[in-house]
Amino acid sequence: MATRAVLQTFEKYQKERVAFVTAVAEMAKNPQNIEALQQAGAMALLRPLLLDNVPSIQQSAALALGRLANYSDDLAEAVVQNEILPQLVYSLSEQNRFYKQAAAFCLRAVAKHSPELAQAVIDSGSLDSLVTCLEEFDPGVKEAAAWTLGYIAGHNAELSQQVVDAGAVPLLVLCVQEPELSLKRIAASSLSDIAKHTPELAQAIVDAGAVAYLAPLVINQDAKLKRQVCCALSQIAKHSVDLAEVVVGAEIFPKILTCLKFPDEFVKKHAATVVREIAKHTPELAQLVVGNGGVGALVDYVSESTGNNRLPGIMALGYIAAFSETLALSVIAEKALPPLVAALAEETEDHLKSATAWVLGQIGRHTSDHAKAVSDTSVLSSLVSLEADSCSSEDLRTKCRRALKSIIGKLTHLPALDALVQRNLPEGVMKMVLEQVGKVLGNDPSGRAAFVHSGGLAAVQQMAEAPGSKLKEAVEIINSAYPEEIVKYYSPTYSQQLLEKLEGMSTTQAAY
Numbered sequence: 228m229a230t231r232a233v234l235q236t237f238e239k240y241q242k243e244r245v246a247f248v249t250a251v252a253e254m255a256k257n258p259q260n261i262e263a264l265q266q267a268g269a270m271a272l273l274r275p276l277l278l279d280n281v282p283s284i285q286q287s288a289a290l291a292l293g294r295l296a297n298y299s300d301d302l303a304e305a306v307v308q309n310e311i312l313p314q315l316v317y318s319l320s321e322q323n324r325f326y327k328q329a330a331a332f333c334l335r336a337v338a339k340h341s342p343e344l345a346q347a348v349i350d351s352g353s354l355d356s357l358v359t360c361l362e363e364f365d366p367g368v369k370e371a372a373a374w375t376l377g378y379i380a381g382h383n384a385e386l387s388q389q390v391v392d393a394g395a396v397p398l399l400v401l402c403v404q405e406p407e408l409s410l411k412r413i414a415a416s417s418l419s420d421i422a423k424h425t426p427e428l429a430q431a432i433v434d435a436g437a438v439a440y441l442a443p444l445v446i447n448q449d450a451k452l453k454r455q456v457c458c459a460l461s462q463i464a465k466h467s468v469d470l471a472e473v474v475v476g477a478e479i480f481p482k483i484l485t486c487l488k489f490p491d492e493f494v495k496k497h498a499a500t501v502v503r504e505i506a507k508h509t510p511e512l513a514q515l516v517v518g519n520g521g522v523g524a525l526v527d528y529v530s531e532s533t534g535n536n537r538l539p540g541i542m543a544l545g546y547i548a549a550f551s552e553t554l555a556l557s558v559i560a561e562k563a564l565p566p567l568v569a570a571l572a573e574e575t576e577d578h579l580k581s582a583t584a585w586v587l588g589q590i591g592r593h594t595s596d597h598a599k600a601v602s603d604t605s606v607l608s609s610l611v612s613l614e615a616d617s618c619s620s621e622d623l624r625t626k627c628r629r630a631l632k633s634i635i636g637k638l639t640h641l642p643a644l645d646a647l648v649q650r651n652l653p654e655g656v657m658k659m660v661l662e663q664v665g666k667v668l669g670n671d672p673s674g675r676a677a678f679v680h681s682g683g684l685a686a687v688q689q690m691a692e693a694p695g696s697k698l699k700e701a702v703e704i705i706n707s708a709y710p711e712e713i714v715k716y717y718s719p720t721y722s723q724q725l726l727e728k729l730e731g732m733s734t735t736q737a738a739y
Contacts, residue, residue: 241281244276244279244284245281245284248273248276248284248287249287251264251272251273251287251291252287252290255294255295255298256294258298261299265302269295270292270295270306270309270311274292274311276288277289277292277311277314277315277318278314282325285318286325289326289330289332289333290333292306292311293329293335294336296333296336300340300341303339303340304344306333306337307344311333312337312347312348312351312353313351313352315330315334315353316351316352318330319331319353319357319359320359324363324365324367324368327363327368327371327372328368328370328371331357331360331371331372331374332375334375335371335378338375338378338379339378342382342385346386349386349389353375354376354390354393357375357376357393357395358393358394358398360372361373361399362398366405366407366410369405369410370407370409373399373402373410373413373414373417377417377421378420380420380421381423383424384425387424387425387428391421391431395417395421396421396432396437399414399417399418399435400414400435400440402414403415403418403437403441403444404440408449408452411444411452412449412455415444415456415459416455418432419455419458419462422463423465425466426466429462429463429466429470430470432459433463433470438460438473438477439477441456441460442474442477442479445457445479445482445483445498446482446485450489450491453486453491453497453498454491454497457497457498457500457501458500460483460501461497461500461503461504465504468509471504471505471508471512472512474501474505475505475512475515480519480521481519481520481521483498484498484502484520484524486498487499487502487527487528487540488524492532495532496532496535496539499525499528499539500539502516502521502539502543503539503540506521506546506547507542507543509550510550510554513554516543517547517557521547522544522547522557522561522563523561525540525544525563526561529541529563529567530565530569533573534579535576537579538578541567541586542586544567545582545585545586545589545590548586549589552593552594552597555593555597556596556597559590563590564590564601564604567587567606568587568604568609570583571583571587571609572609577619577622577623578622578623580613580619580626581622581623582626584623584626584627585626585629587601587634588630588632588633588634591637592633592636592637593637594637595637595638595639595640598634598635598637598638598640599638599639602634602640602643607635607643607647608646608650610630610631611627611631611647611650611652613627614628614631614653614656615652628655632659635647641667641668641671641677642677644660644664645664645678647660648686649681649682654698657690661687661698661701661704662701662704664683665701665705665707665708668708669704669707675709679709679717684705684709684717687702687705688717688718
């Protein structure tokens with residue numbers, strides 16, 4: 228009888244522990260309960276339950292602590308200060324698969340907030356245990372460990388290097404080859420987080436053979452997996468020509484271009500980023516993109532997307548056009564200018580307008596034909612307006628000024644220049660326009676009459692007469708292309724001079 232009473236007491240105690248830890252874990256799901264749980268001392272009560280002799284209680288305690296730590300960096304800091312991490316790390320190697328998943332979740336919840344907290348997770352000795360978890364049979368354990376390693380590596384190069392040194396990369400590459408989609412996604416994401424920091428870390432990913440297994444997944448129909456794969460490939464390709472060539476060598480073209488038509492917006496954005504990171508390195512890689520039909524695909528993407536999603540497509544077109552007049556001509560031929568002009572007009576963010584202005588400058592800077600193609604879109608007036616707008620950011624104004632200088636400096640189409648002369652431009656821009664008009668008129672006799680008939684010459688004379696004008700030198704160059712009589716005729720003071728002459732004649736006649 229006494230034995231039964233004792234057992235009942237212990238059973239009741241166990242049931243109460245299970246009920247308590249389950250309830251706390253459930254309440255911790257709701258952000259509204261977090262502060263109350265913290266004030267009630269939940270963390271101090273959960274800590275001993277990590278060492279409970281009942282596995283389900285251990286698991287629920289780790290889950291509850293993870294949810295608390297996930298809420299804010301202050302609570303994550305409290306997990307560290309309460310010396311909970313060493314217990315979690317110990318359990319990673321000793322307990323069942325469910326507890327391992329919960330423990331890895333808790334470590335991830337701490338590590339995600341800051342590099343300092345991620346370093347605290349490493350200092351607790353977690354890396355070796357997490358890497359060992361990547362070798363587990365259970366895919367859920369592998370997934371939890373890979374996710375935690377990705378969060379640690381994502382902060383900075385130093386933390387990533389520690390993850391690499393722990394031997395995680397080859398095992399993450401093996402995880403990419405597993406049949407479970409969610410494991411593939413998280414492994415690809417973690418490889419991306421490692422590769423993004425430095426060329427050396429990206430090289431470590433390449434040396435483990437990751438690209439050969441990531442590249443074929445570009446055609447997988449799972450949107451989340453495609454996102455992570457494209458992101459990882461772009462993070463590898465961005466660092467150097469050699470790494471970009473490794474990605475290209477995995478035969479991602481033209482498969483990656485089909486992703487630009489995929490329904491998922493993030494897949495399209497990451498695919499455009501891959502193309503951008505490859506095209507930016509050398510003329511040969513840019514030509515490879517062009518040769519595979521990349522420009523047409525990018526133009527369609529820029530036309531169909533909006534906001535920040537547009538940015539990698541816009542930048543890719545700019546990198547391609549920058550290398551040579553032939554590549555820039557291919558960008559023009561694929562009708563890239565209308566969507567770029569539309570982006571400049573439609574987008575509200577200054578950094579998007581800046582990127583578009585830069586691209587237009589890269590297209591128009593090569594020859595007079597390129598410059599004319601850009602000016603024919605009437606975009607120069609938009610660039611002028613943005614450059615003069617006091618609400619524009621300094622970077623946007625600088626990009627517009629440089630683009631105008633590049634395009635106007637090559638523009639020999641007089642009507643386009645004439646149209647700018649007729650506008651009320653900032654003095655710095657007008658000086659560029661007048662200098663170019665002077666060069667064109669010096670070599671274009673037929674254009675001189677057209678410039679007079681359009682009212683351009685008269686407008687130029689008025690600028691020179693304006694008080695404090697810095698345009699006199701540029702106007703004098705234009706005037707040197709005309710006979711002195713014509714220049715005088717269109718001078719703002721010419722009518723006054725004629726009147727004075729007439730009055731002088733009248734005075735002379737009166738004297739007689």
